[in-house]
Amino acid sequence: MTITKAATHVTQNEALVFERSQTGRRGYRLPALDVEETALDELLPAELRREDDLEGVPELSEPDVVRHFTRISTWNYNIDLGLYPLGSCTMKYNSRLNERVARIPGFAALHPLAPEEDAQGALEVMYELQRHLAEITGLPGVSLQPAAGAHGELTGVMMIRAALDARDGTSSDEAQRRKVMLIPDSAHGTNPASAHLSGFTVKTIRSTPEGLTDLDNLRELCASGDVAGLMLTNPNTCGIFERNIKEICAVVHEAGGLVYMDGANMNALVGVARPGDMGVDVIHLNLHKTFSTPHGGGGPGSGPCCCTAELEPFLPVPRVTSGGETGDTRFALEYDRPQSVGRVKAFYGNFGMHLRALAYILTHGNEGLREATEAAVLNARFIAAGLADTFDSPFDSPPMHECLFTDKRQSRKGVHTLDIAKRLIDYGFHPMTIYFPLIVSGAMLIEPTESVGRAELQQFVDAMKEIAREAVEDADTVLNAPHTTRIGRLDEAAAARKPVLRWRPAERAAGA
Numbered sequence: 001m002t003i004t005k006a007a008t009h010v011t012q013n014e015a016l017v018f019e020r021s022q023t024g025r026r027g028y029r030l031p032a033l034d035v036e037e038t039a040l041d042e043l044l045p046a047e048l049r050r051e052d053d054l055e056g057v058p059e060l061s062e063p064d065v066v067r068h069f070t071r072i073s074t075w076n077y078n079i080d081l082g083l084y085p086l087g088s089c090t091m092k093y094n095s096r097l098n099e100r101v102a103r104i105p106g107f108a109a110l111h112p113l114a115p116e117e118d119a120q121g122a123l124e125v126m127y128e129l130q131r132h133l134a135e136i137t138g139l140p141g142v143s144l145q146p147a148a149g150a151h152g153e154l155t156g157v158m159m160i161r162a163a164l165d166a167r168d169g170t171s172s173d174e175a176q177r178r179k180v181m182l183i184p185d186s187a188h189g190t191n192p193a194s195a196h197l198s199g200f201t202v203k204t205i206r207s208t209p210e211g212l213t214d215l216d217n218l219r220e221l222c223a224s225g226d227v228a229g230l231m232l233t234n235p236n237t238c239g240i241f242e243r244n245i246k247e248i249c250a251v252v253h254e255a256g257g258l259v260y261m262d263g264a265n266m267n268a269l270v271g272v273a274r275p276g277d278m279g280v281d282v283i284h285l286n287l288h289k290t291f292s293t294p295h296g297g298g299g300p301g302s303g304p305c306c307c308t309a310e311l312e313p314f315l316p317v318p319r320v321t322s323g324g325e326t327g328d329t330r331f332a333l334e335y336d337r338p339q340s341v342g343r344v345k346a347f348y349g350n351f352g353m354h355l356r357a358l359a360y361i362l363t364h365g366n367e368g369l370r371e372a373t374e375a376a377v378l379n380a381r382f383i384a385a386g387l388a389d390t391f392d393s394p395f396d397s398p399p400m401h402e403c404l405f406t407d408k409r410q411s412r413k414g415v416h417t418l419d420i421a422k423r424l425i426d427y428g429f430h431p432m433t434i435y436f437p438l439i440v441s442g443a444m445l446i447e448p449t450e451s452v453g454r455a456e457l458q459q460f461v462d463a464m465k466e467i468a469r470e471a472v473e474d475a476d477t478v479l480n481a482p483h484t485t486r487i488g489r490l491d492e493a494a495a496a497r498k499p500v501l502r503w504r505p506a507e508r509a510a511g512a
């Protein structure tokens, strides 16, 4: 029996909600007015009133709407479905308990302007989280305000600027000259963006053939006397631990600069090593990566900034502080901090994320956090070892929590990183991070996280090996992948550069 298009309507070719519209359909009915209608003309000035009659708003019943969105939701890949090996992004499983905690009504419904004495529980959550993050990073000053990693970076480099200005003044020749932020060529694009936005000039440090920061190049750049600081990711974006980190920090400090660490890769360090002990002055954490909590699809983020005691006066206001063990307001908000860079986010940051991260930390405990880190590194090494004979790896150093391969061997047959990533979708996996870091041609950055077991890791390795075999024996299958999705290969450049964000019935009808 052939299946007609009509019979497959539930899962295939879902029309836009506008296209499903039927004149007169509705999801509710209100009782007739029992008061006199007020003419809108009296309430709104003429120039603010719209003249059309809301043309084009879809008319649908409640089940029409619910089923439309539920069907579309089943087309998504998500973290609860399977391995999501996006390198650098740390897409780990988010436990249901974290979500339960974030939904406790006393927290979820608390008004951000509630007086301090009525918000002691929420302040205690933030205070406790700060304490744990300080312990994990070895950096005692913490602000939970920044709403994302990039926002934490911006906050951190603003603090570096403020600290240098406080130390050197702003008018001396030296202060005028000290405007250079050093950033390795492997860095995430947000690093130079944050430095630039804070008024720094960016100079790039080379990486060695081993994938590490080139110390000689660093010394050379530091000799010029214009270095304000260094922004370094560790383990770096090649997944390799910068084993010279203490020396790197010492060179920058000797040159009068401060060290910023991009903490996006802290999933390789939590419970094992502390940036504060390595000489780092200020770091951001991505709670939405390292401490579970959902992200992707624009989900909420949180990028706390942690710093040394010397930099603490420059943290954003207000600061959440503790007045002691007794009294009604044991926890308070402190605004009077004259050296602060100011406020960087409305209220106190994304509080729901603070709850989830604290729940993650407390349910793991000290041992559990360390175990999660060890498992994350072990899992990445399992994949690295499993694929070592099949894919080219650009560096010899053993990877930490993510491993890096290239398409060098497959590209001889015309199959590139993008094709391999698309073909992975047919095998039921979300693709890995591709073409990042930029210094590695055809990069595939794979980060399984601690959330997957051995069987799924093996499935992933098998799928990648199978794709490598196809690249040789049946390149067309890989080049035209994915084959199992509703829509094949998208024009991603057009989608990014010329997104169609509005749907207008008339233009659509006219073929625009």
Ligand SMILES: *Cc1c(COP(=O)(O)O)cnc(C)c1O
Pocket: 088, 089, 148, 149, 150, 151, 188, 190, 191, 233, 237, 262, 264, 265, 286, 301, 303
């Ligand atoms: C994710 C990431 C960032 C930026 O963090 P956001 O929370 O996405 O703003 C910065 N650096 C690295 C290395 C990252 O992986």
